[in-house]
Amino acid sequence: MRSTIEVNGLRKRYGRTTALDGMSFTVGPGKVTGFVGPNGAGKSTTMRVVLGLDAADEGTALVSGRPYAALRRPMFHVGALLDAAAAQPSRTARNHLLWLAHSQGLGAGRVDEVIELVGLRSAARRRVGGFSLGMRQRLGIAAAMLGDPPVLMFDEPSNGLDPEGIVWMRGFLRSLAAEGRAVLVSSHLMSELQDTADHLVVVGRGRVVADTSVAGLIAAASLDRVTLRTSARSAAVTALTRAGAAVADTGHGALGVTGLAAERVVALLNDDAVPFTEVSAHRATLEEAYMHLTRDAVEFRAAVPGVAQGTGRGQEAAR
Amino acid sequence: MSTGIAAPARSEPRAGRHDFAHLLRAEWTKFRTVRGWVIGMLAAALVVVLLGLLSASGNHSSCDSGPVETSCPAVPVGPDGEAVADAFTFMHRPLAGDGAITVRVTSLTGIITYPPPDHDEIVPGVVPWAKAGIMVKESTRQGTAYAAVMVTGAHGVRMQHDFTQDTAGRPGGVTAESPRWLRLVRSGDTLTGYESADGTSWTEVGTARPAGLPSTIQVGLFVTSPGDLTVKQADLGGSIEQVRFTQASAVFDHVGLQGDTPSGAWSRDVVGSSGTTDWERFHRANGVQESGGTFTLSGSGDIAPRMDGQTIERTLTGALTGLILVVVVAVMYIAAEYRRGLIHTTLLAEPRRGRVLAAKALMIGAVTFCATLPAVVVTVVVGERILRANGNYILPVSALTEVRVLIGVAALLAVAAVLALALGVVFRRGVAAVVTAVVVIVVPHVLATTSVLPDSAAQWLLRLTPAAGFAVQQSVPEYAHVLGHYAPQAGYYPLAPWAGFAVLCGYTAAALGLALLRLRRADA
Incomplete structure (x- = not known):
């Protein structure tokens, strides 16, 4: 049995x-x-x-x-x-x-x-x-x-x-x-x-x-993201999108880059001589992966983003 | 952390036919471990006892002779053990072995004292069950076996024997122009009654085998006349039954005897009559007048089952209140599961929902029966003693009837509990189920027995509603040949005891069916 x-x-x-x-x-x-x-x-x-x-x-x-x-x-x-x-x-x-x-x-x-x-x-x-x-x-x-x-x-x-x-x-x-x-x-x-x-x-x-397994869930969410701070925003966006990345303004003068590893981002910016002050890699947590997966499934989402404390990041990253 | 379990999948006990027994045991454990339910059920039993004994102690009865209180005269008992009225005027002689008596009745008249509407005068007339005819009887002792053929005030020719048995002959009254011939033939243990309009062409009315007739019996003419019954509705429920003295007189001639009878004078007896009314003392006493082969007999009383007295079920007045408590406990027993979501746990333990319902119904029924049966027995046994000690006469019933009343009332409460449980499943709400159960069982009974309704409406209520089940407590039957106030308020139910109980069971079965549908169809 x-x-x-x-x-x-x-x-x-x-x-x-x-x-x-x-x-x-x-x-x-x-x-x-x-x-x-x-x-x-x-x-x-x-x-x-x-x-x-x-x-x-x-x-x-x-x-x-x-x-x-x-x-x-x-x-x-x-x-x-x-x-x-x-x-x-x-x-x-x-x-x-x-x-x-x-x-x-x-x-x-x-x-x-x-x-x-x-x-x-x-x-x-x-x-x-x-x-x-x-x-x-x-x-x-x-x-x-x-x-x-x-x-x-x-x-x-x-x-x-x-x-x-x-x-x-x-x-x-x-x-x-x-x-x-x-x-x-x-x-x-x-x-x-x-x-x-x-x-x-x-x-x-x-x-x-x-x-899926716990590890598989984080991987499947593919939420790895690079945060970039630069004074030449348009040049950076041009260089990175040409390489296939998705770039979004995450506020506070930072750009969120998805689809490229941090090392590749640095290499692309150096190739085009785009100045930057920060490139940091971010790994998604299980919680973020979960929120990403169930984002569309939440029936009654908080109307004010701030209310969903600690989950906003994941949602922003996916936006 | 250790769970303390060596290996999963504990060996499962042999499943199968014991499953239902386990389910019953679980339901019993459920019931007994909620103190409120146990107390409620015991309270129901206690209420039956206390209210019963209280009403018995409040019931006093006495007899008086003029202004003096006397002990009540002993009530005769018929061959089958029932209380009987056995009072009549009898002109008789012994008959040894087989034989026959033939007479012609040419007149049946009488008086009725103070009849309605004004109750202010004595009028000529005969009551419907005034009787005049011929009889063979074991002896002149009251309550002994007999068979008789008679003309009656309004029910034509009848053949009756041993008080409870009655066979109808030709309808119609008797006058000098259309006299009625009657004949009663003994052959061994069998008596055959005949009637004739002319004394030549005879029609058989019926046959009878009175209980244990000896070889020598008394044979002769008799007349009697039961009291005139009037029932008045009392204010605010209740009724007043009044019985007034009547007397019948019948004229007989062409008296013929066959068989071994001693020659000589007839014996004349006024069996079981007190003869104390003014009418008897100053106008016409009960007895026999003879003039040249014509006999005029005057008599009062009745030869019939006696309906006047307390019944054993009168001690069970607390059953109605007990029933309400039983209903509340039964509903709580199931409604609590719905209110607490416990029904889910119950259905996880046994997913076959029909079995769950069956186990619950069986358990609440059995618990109610076992709790209330001792209460009912104690109430009737002790209540009877109290009633007797208070001077009440209790109409005797056979042991079988008494057992039926005791078991029947406990079963009535048990089935009412099952009905309430089923309603609890249907409504899933305690209050709705209790109210519905009380409205269908208790309210019709209260309406029917407190005479806020006319008798016929009360009877229909006790035929059509679950309250019909109360019929199971009726110990003394209704007799078509005895005039009585056979209304629910007097303790007479329109359906036979088990038929009424079957109506309640039918409603309960229907409610269980609905409950099963609800339990099966709906998500739990």
């Missing part, structure tokens, strides 16, 4: 809104696959379709080769954390896990194991209503681990975790992959995934925009 999630050509509309528009990807065993994209890109909908909660209009979603609805004791095949708030507030954490365990034919012993696993022992007999979001996330992960499944899906598992919890979560996800499980983790923030994920599925507007 393959420990995989296979999503193939999912389409789904809610009224006039297209939620999924040909979503296709595969999650393989032994690695953490980051499922990343802006809010509204279709991450949660995809996960809900995979888990049989929502029905797609078209396409298939298989867990270990079978539709979720065809799984018997599904929690032995796939564990999922969708919504950490989904628990009866007046039930204790242990009892929440206990009914889930009973539904799969498991006993209280396994419940105590997963409580230990996620570090909730001291809170196990407290009511979930008094839990912080971080504790609820741990409870949801404990629930996902009940059946010790080979496939795991976590929707924004770091939401509400304190810094210590975020570190714990990274280690936990890595260890799950190290055990050979297929782990799919969604986030709308690349920064949450860049140290954790082995593989990235970047989505926007209901479809996959990149399905």
Whole structure:
């Protein structure tokens, strides 16, 4: 049996809104696959379709080769954390896990194991209503681990975790992959995934925009850019565009050059005797690559560029 | 960091036929681990007991003789154990073995005291179920087995036996111009009744096998006349039932006996009559007058099932309030899952949605049944004692009927819980589901039994709405040959107990069907 999630050509509309528009990807065993994209890109909908909660209009979603609805004791095949708030507030954490365990034919012993696993022992007999979001996330992960499944899906598992919890979560996800499980983790923030994920599925507007390794994503974005400061702007632009580069005014007296390496820029300027005060190379970050890829997919972009702090650079570079 | 797991893919327990049992167990764990639901269900059971016993303690009854309070006379019980009225004027003699009696009835008249509209005078007339005819009876002791052929005030010729059984013969009354001949033939255990207009051409009315007739029985003429029932609507719901004294007199001749009967005088008995009314004391006493082979018998009372008394279900007045609590708990049990998004977790654990619904319905039904059955049993058993201690007479019912009432009421609450659960799935909103459940189950019952509606409208409500299920608690049936106020407010439902329960079950099945559609069709 393959420990995989296979999503193939999912389409789904809610009224006039297209939620999924040909979503296709595969999650393989032994690695953490980051499922990343802006809010509204279709991450949660995809996960809900995979888990049989929502029905797609078209396409298939298989867990270990079978539709979720065809799984018997599904929690032995796939564990999922969708919504950490989904628990009866007046039930204790242990009892929440206990009914889930009973539904799969498991006993209280396994419940105590997963409580230990996620570090909730001291809170196990407290009511979930008094839990912080971080504790609820741990409870949801404990629930996902009940059946010790080979496939795991976590929707924004770091939401509400304190810094210590975020570190714990990274280690936990890595260890799950190290055990050979297929782990799919969604986030709308690349920064949450860049140290954790082995593989990235970047989505926007209901479809996959990149399905690649972390290194491959940065390379694919081809955002390498050279910043040039010169007093002879028109001469510089002429020399560089003749060589096939794209040149843009990035403000503050600087020009942005893309399509040429820094060494080649210096050589071209020297050939035409164009004076310059600065040539600096800039390598794109994963975050910039992500922003570049999903630029068109952001449904509700901040109207004022300044609001999207730290992301403006990437967008400017691509302009 | 170690996860503490040696290898993924923990060995899966054998799946298959136990899956549903696991699902049920999970739902039970879910239910019992929310304290509010457990308390709510126990409160429903407690309300049934407390309200029931409270109303039983408030129900007092006494009998008096003039200004003096006396102990109530013992109520006779028929061959099948039901309470009966067995009061009539009887002119009889023993008959050993097979035989027959034949008479001609030439007149049936009587008086009705203070009838409507003004209730201010005594008028001549016979009530519809005044009876005059011939009878064989085990003995003159009240409640013993009998068979009789008779003419009635307004229901023609009838053959009746053992109080509850009634067969119609030719309609029409009796006068001197068109007398009616009656004949009753015993052959072994079987009695056959005949009627004739002329004494030569006979028509069979019916046959009867009264319970355990001895070989020697009493055979003779009888007359009786039940009280005149008037029902007045009281202000603001409720009704006032009044029964007024009547007396019937019938004239018999051509009395013929066949078989082994001793010669000599007839015995004359006024069975079960108090004879205390002014009419009896000053005008005409019940009894027999003879003049040259013509006998005039005057009698009051009835030979029929007795409808006057408390019923065991009167102790279950708290069931309605208990039902509301049960509905609230059942709706919360499912609506909480929708409000918290927990339904997703439930469907991840078991993606086959029909099974999820079945497990939930079965669980809430079973929990309700198990919680309320002991409450219902305690209420009826203790409530009966309290009612009796307060001087009330409780109409006896068979053990089977009592068990049906006890199990039926617990089942009624359980099915109502399932209906409420189904509505919770359909609406996904607690308040909407509770309101709908109360509107379809509780409101029709309240409207129908508090007489804000005319009787016929009340009866239709209890035929067509889920409130029909309350019929399961009716312990004493309605008899077509006994005049009574058979209205919902008096505890009589238009449908038979299990038929009414089936209506509720039908609505519940339909709601479950809708719920299943909603659960399957819609994204969770």
